[in-house]
Amino acid sequence: MDFTVASMLAFEGIANGALYALLAMTIVLVFAVTRVLFIAQGEFVVFGAMSLAQLSLDKLPSTVWLLGVLLAAAILQELFVGIRGRKPNRDLALSISRLAIVPLIVIGVTGVLVPLHPPVGVKALLSLALVAPMGPLLYRLVYRSLATASVLTLLIVSVGVHFVLVGLGLVLFGPEGYRTPAFLETSWDIAGVPVSGQAVLVIGMTVALVGGLYSLFTFTFRGMALRAVAVNELGARIVGLSAERAGEICFTLAAAIGALSGLLIASSTTIYYDTGFLIGLKGFVAAVFAGLASFPGALGGAIAVGLIESFGSFWSSAFKDSIVFAAVIPILLWRSVFFSVAEEH
């Protein structure tokens, strides 16, 4: 392996790592605030990628139906719980309309825009807008009433969510794979290393989002409220911060960032309805580096996963996934030796 090959692999690794970093950070965020190990995170990647792929073919994306199904289920649940709890009709109508307004607008706008052949940027935004509301809907449908459940129960529930989303993905997208055109076709040559515009875009997006999340948590009230809920849910509730609201925000971010990763990855990888699980789990591997607790750690872990993957595929492409996932074991060994005492409390 000479320097050029090594730097090519390193660049590819960092670009992939940047994608995993996006997923790893949302996984850490969701876990910190809601204690949910959200193993269905990868499904949002698929939904984002599929929406853009279908929009690129000027078809109405199937995610419209998915959003509709989730919305209908959430409304039914709201009605059921509301009627059983003898909630006043006014309150019920209000909470349902609060729930439904964003998804309905998104579905409406998509329906109007698709026949007009909008530019690719608009299509990307539409894809994000279609997937992002699925996060809070899922939270309301599944996790909200389980706020006091154990990490283990929430994890197994997430397995159920994963089953449902993958199954629905198969119904809606079929077994075929999709690819999207790259946002940036250009490519530069830096010191003999080809650098694709798309990869630069991925890294740029990641840096921007990391910065955005950092300022959200450091400077805004909402972000600080999320941190407060993450540290101590009961205490946050006592001072008037809603854990439910925090959960909804987290799942919105998870869905939006997942979809964004899907938009960025779909030009270089063929996406099938079940591709997301493995991608999401690589995000988990990165998050394990950070003990599921720190954002900079997750970022570092994600870059490491990307590098392990790209160098691993150079040495033995068949064993690339084995190498990435087997890397968890030494990471956990390292963590158990140096961090296990701290984690007990």
Place this chain on the structure above:
Amino acid sequence: MTQVSQVPAKRWSQRPASGWIGNWGYGAVALVVLLIPLLPVPELVITQMNYIGIDALVVIGLVLLTGICGLTSFGQAAFVGVGAYATAYVTTALNWSPWAGLCLGLLLTAALALILGVITLRMSGHNLPLATIAWCIALYYVLGNMDALGRYDGLVNIPPVRIFGLSLQNGRHYYYLIWAFAGLAAFGTLRLLDSRSGRILRAMNPDHGGGATMPEAMGASVFRHKLLAFLIAALFASVAGWLFAHLQRTINPSPFGIGRSLDYLFMGVLGGVGYIWGAFVGAAFTTVLRDLLQDWLPKIFGGSGNYETIVFGILLIAVLKISPGGLWSLVSGRFETKRPEIGSPGRDTLPRRTKPQAGERLLDVRGIHKQFGGLAAVQNVSFSLGAGEIVGLIGPNGAGKSTTFNLISGALRLSEGEVVFSGKRVDGVPSRSIARLGLSRTFQHVKLVPEMSVIENVALGCYQRTDSGPLAAIFRTDRREERKALAEAEWQLSRIGLKDVLFEKAGNLSLGAQRLVEIARALATDPVLLLLDEPAAGLRHGEKAALAKVLSQLRQERLGLLLVEHDMNFVMGLADRIVVMEFGRKLIEGTPAVVQASPDVRAAYLGLEAS
């Protein structure tokens, strides 16, 4: 100790529930299962039953891990794969006997499970599922890319199992082998749970109010018990893999991927993850449901594919939200069995520690200090305690009394200072080792296993005085020792006035009674020093008097007692000396009379008088 022999030889530990079917129900089901292959049922039924038995074997392990111990593994399919590939490789490439393949698979599985377990089980609970997901995926790609293992095509021509020269090629014959293993696994696990180690396993589940602190305070290593549960689950999966390989006679990596692991978890949760028999219900129900859905769903959605995962996912979420006990919990009440309680051990009792001489120094606390971030919860506290002495630790709320308890018993680490117990430095020593030296305690927030009977809860205290291992439990060679342990538990309970509720579930008792059960459990460890955290809270007047009498008697038996208590009448009437704490510091130490007269103590409790 003479009371022991008055115990009647046999009693029933559980009263029959309404609609009770009991042992007859189990017998009838077992008979049906045994008769099926002899009946003229279609071959399909036999095939299905064979797969159900294999799945159930995996799920029993998962029930032990998830429902009993509160851990979970997403790597069970990978252990099935190890068992299957081990036997497939050595029987095809090396012409070994399938039984040698079974042994090799078990050895490999044990080694892998120990490595994974040792690495992850010391850390918080979510690391095991994450590590096992990763290991399951990694193994899948390794199996699929190894030339020696036939890559994704797998291995073919695996020979059938032979027993005493009889080939089990016929599904109806192999059926008995599968169900023998599944039945043995279920009975073995039930026996294990009803034993010394089993009580610790049942006390660890954080979902059922358990955790690490209490078992460690009883002298048990929670880490080792987690490892035990994980190892057993992995070995069951490995045996299932062996059965699977010799049933199919050809294998490839696909049934050993992460998706299959999630299926096993689904079966466990659906059947009832807290019940061994739920594993069978879950496996059977899932197999039948999957067949139905695979017939019907493609007609609804058109095309083909695994549409049943949608229904499975919704079912999984619904079960966890609506009926976390799964299907088995709906009928478990009817299957409650009468279990004859173990009879009297006669004169046989557990060995007792030699008690120290009266006045011998038991505990020396020297300048202990505990810092929680910016808060100094305990600062420079020193006191000592001798055998046959009762010392009361009092002070306003938040004075650091319970923290002091946790520091002495090893539940928390000291920031500074030293603790000497029975002449040995014990600061920095894990609480289970301190417990083994003869220090026992109760907890401010009661830590009983609510689903377990009162007598079993107290028998947890006998853990460190007995030494039967899990194998002894499975082969029932531990019964003599169990009888002694339960008799000891019963004696301690009758001593504390709870003889009438031996077989009640601990969670059904009043809080005051639960505190007494904790004292009985602490006494069952045969301690020389007893730390009691608010023993009289929640007791009525008469009960308090009775408790005081028991504690004075313990003093006469030359135990040392350290009490945290808010009931001043109780503590002043009982203690030889009082240590008063305020804001983490020791305020004063002296006889009850001295302390009562102290203006500083009045100021601490009531505030300063305006002058």
